[in-house]
Amino acid sequence: MTIDPLDLAALRAYARAALERAEKATPGPWKRIGILIGAAQFCVAEMMDGIDTGAVPLEISSAKWEQQMYNSGFIAAARLDVPNLAASVLTLCAKLEQAHVEVKHLRDEIKTYENMGLI
Numbered sequence: 001m002t003i004d005p006l007d008l009a010a011l012r013a014y015a016r017a018a019l020e021r022a023e024k025a026t027p028g029p030w031k032r033i034g035i036l037i038g039a040a041q042f043c044v045a046e047m048m049d050g051i052d053t054g055a056v057p058l059e060i061s062s063a064k065w066e067q068q069m070y071n072s073g074f075i076a077a078a079r080l081d082v083p084n085l086a087a088s089v090l091t092l093c094a095k096l097e098q099a100h101v102e103v104k105h106l107r108d109e110i111k112t113y114e115n116m117g118l119i
Contacts, residue, residue, distance in 0.1 A: 028079035
């Protein structure tokens, strides 16, 4: 049975692109906040950069308030999640490549011992 290896080059490219996007964004951590202005509810992922803050407003709708809170929480958490997960992908790719090298080395050793009649 032949198993196709993971496309590590594609995984690395995806992780590097995510890290590049994260480096260009306002530094984290971000936080989720809800704002009520008159009858309108806003839900935002607030960017904290130590100097000033910005806010990314999501859909203005009291009927979808709960979903907006989930969305803004996701956006705020993604600011740190994405670069951390992308770095983990790069680390795991390197470890998997190293494991492939070690397995190849062990297979070569087994062949050598087989050719010598030792196994």
